[in-house]
Amino acid sequence: MSTFEPVLLRRRGLDRSGDLDVYEATGGYRALRKALGSMTPQQVIDEVSASNLRGRGGAGFPTGRKWSFIPKDAPVKYLAVNADESEPGTFNNRVFIDADPHALVEGILLCCYAVGIGAAYLYIRGENRAGARALERAIAQAREKGYLGKGILGSAFSCEIEVFRGAGAYICGEETALLESIEGRRPQPRSRPPFPALVGLFGKPTVINNVETLGCVPDIVDRGAAWFKSIGPETAPGPKLYCLSGHVRRPGVYERPMGTPLRELIEEHAGGIRDGKRLGFVIPGAAASTALLPSEIDVPMDFDSLKKLGTELGAGGITVLDETVCIVETLERLARFFRHESCGKCVPCREGTVWQHRLLEHLVDGSGDARDVELLGSVSRQMTGRTLCALGAFAAAPQLGALGKFSEHFAAHAAMGRCPLKAVA
Amino acid sequence: MSALSEAVRTRVGLLAVRFPTKRAALLPALWVVQETEGWISGEALAEVAATLDVAPADAEGVASFYFLFSRRPTGRRVIDVCDNLVCGANGGARLLADLCARLGIAPGETTADGRFTVRRQECIAACDQAPAVQVDLEYRGPVASADALLAELDS
Numbered sequence: 066m067s068t069f070e071p072v073l074l075r076r077r078g079l080d081r082s083g084d085l086d087v088y089e090a091t092g093g094y095r096a097l098r099k100a101l102g103s104m105t106p107q108q109v110i111d112e113v114s115a116s117n118l119r120g121r122g123g124a125g126f127p128t129g130r131k132w133s134f135i136p137k138d139a140p141v142k143y144l145a146v147n148a149d150e151s152e153p154g155t156f157n158n159r160v161f162i163d164a165d166p167h168a169l170v171e172g173i174l175l176c177c178y179a180v181g182i183g184a185a186y187l188y189i190r191g192e193n194r195a196g197a198r199a200l201e202r203a204i205a206q207a208r209e210k211g212y213l214g215k216g217i218l219g220s221a222f223s224c225e226i227e228v229f230r231g232a233g234a235y236i237c238g239e240e241t242a243l244l245e246s247i248e249g250r251r252p253q254p255r256s257r258p259p260f261p262a263l264v265g266l267f268g269k270p271t272v273i274n275n276v277e278t279l280g281c282v283p284d285i286v287d288r289g290a291a292w293f294k295s296i297g298p299e300t301a302p303g304p305k306l307y308c309l310s311g312h313v314r315r316p317g318v319y320e321r322p323m324g325t326p327l328r329e330l331i332e333e334h335a336g337g338i339r340d341g342k343r344l345g346f347v348i349p350g351a352a353a354s355t356a357l358l359p360s361e362i363d364v365p366m367d368f369d370s371l372k373k374l375g376t377e378l379g380a381g382g383i384t385v386l387d388e389t390v391c392i393v394e395t396l397e398r399l400a401r402f403f404r405h406e407s408c409g410k411c412v413p414c415r416e417g418t419v420w421q422h423r424l425l426e427h428l429v430d431g432s433g434d435a436r437d438v439e440l441l442g443s444v445s446r447q448m449t450g451r452t453l454c455a456l457g458a459f460a461a462a463p464q465l466g467a468l469g470k471f472s473e474h475f476a477a478h479a480a481m482g483r484c485p486l487k488a489v490a
Numbered sequence: 491m492s493a494l495s496e497a498v499r500t501r502v503g504l505l506a507v508r509f510p511t512k513r514a515a516l517l518p519a520l521w522v523v524q525e526t527e528g529w530i531s532g533e534a535l536a537e538v539a540a541t542l543d544v545a546p547a548d549a550e551g552v553a554s555f556y557f558l559f560s561r562r563p564t565g566r567r568v569i570d571v572c573d574n575l576v577c578g579a580n581g582g583a584r585l586l587a588d589l590c591a592r593l594g595i596a597p598g599e600t601t602a603d604g605r606f607t608v609r610r611q612e613c614i615a616a617c618d619q620a621p622a623v624q625v626d627l628e629y630r631g632p633v634a635s636a637d638a639l640l641a642e643l644d645s
Contacts, residue, residue, distance in 0.1 A: 151613060153574045153576065156618055160618075191627075192570075192615070230518070230521055232520070233556045234556050247517075248511065249514050249516030251551050251552055267510045267514075310576045310618055311579055312579060316620070318618065348575075384575055384576055384617070390579065398574065402612055
């Protein structure tokens, strides 16, 4: 583990790391040359499948399998790249794109070559204008050198990348809402089936991949699946960009092997809890994941290990909060976020997020009682599995998890009409 | 009489033929209006909608969905303050309150002299710089205080 060398962030900190000449001088576009020169599209898919790369957006779906769902004979297909990073605590896409926009461009091109796609839409959240500009610049540089456009590097492969800016809506990170957004409609999730692999963007078969997922692809093609699988757990290998923030000494993005223990990330990399305080709890996979207690932080940070603990890796946004922070207040803030971001299409989510937030407000301001705690659980259970997309379940899961794990704290709020942590000494 | 300047009309016209459907140009076109005018007036929205063959009410439904599209004029500088979980744990809510108090406005409002709009924003993916803000979509953080931020913007 100690010999791990950064992969995704290896160019971070290099002078002009976003420029093509720097990218080329450090091995950039070697994988694209290799694929176009000596691999069939199917061989690229096979290599990615063999690597066990799993989607970094949170679902952990095998990327190679996702690519192979796309009908080979479809004349028009698309790639939609999800750079709509908006979940509280998550910022690795922003840091990765700032450091190495060409790596994302190369990953996109390799996916398009493998799947037979001629146009990719890179959907980036509207707030990240700097990232959009860095990508536009990288795309223009790549085009000038023949890595993009018609007949790439003299091959028969042609591909265009369109940078498409969102305009401030968390729901657009949901894959079908993202497609609706690009198509110029209100970004509300679609009913599935049909799945985007068959009927996606503009009604055509569409691959939807996360930024970090595509960022892994150039090195898989360049160094091979066996190399990739040698990093981290075999069932979910590869490097992972962990975002650490909150009450840690050194907030930031740390690239480590998938499955790195949470304790190591907090204590060694992020420098531990600041101001001489002790750890209160950790939200391991951004807003939609159940908080972990200090006794649980030896967990390896990968999809399956966190699932076993009843929580999620998500996109790797780790929020570390000290012992003075109240879980009920934390959940109230997150409930406000979900209430604001619910798109309004499905009743259980539209109504449920409002109820959740109100109940938590009552518990925070002291007007709530035990019935509110019970109702919070009931509402959250009714939101789960009854909506078109995962936002409803995302809003419900951390509440349900915390109601079990922090039940005493909830009960104290209900009984005392205030937070027990704020008791006068 | 066009609600859009000639330059904006030209750009919207080019966008209208850039994508597989005219309608897909709606967000990019609204961005052009937002970034040139600072907001999207009803007249501008109607003209964009007409250019792209989108019903006006439909275009309104899209434009109003997004936080970054302003449907009324904003100040010359727009300050978006994140007070979500991580920024909140690092003083983001206090920063927002102080900023509004200094400027004599509530979140979402614009100062009488038209200099500043302050908005409460959800997570802007800058938790490593908490408390973080965006000024005209440029990231700044960690912000030491409302006074420090305003002094920076004055200089």
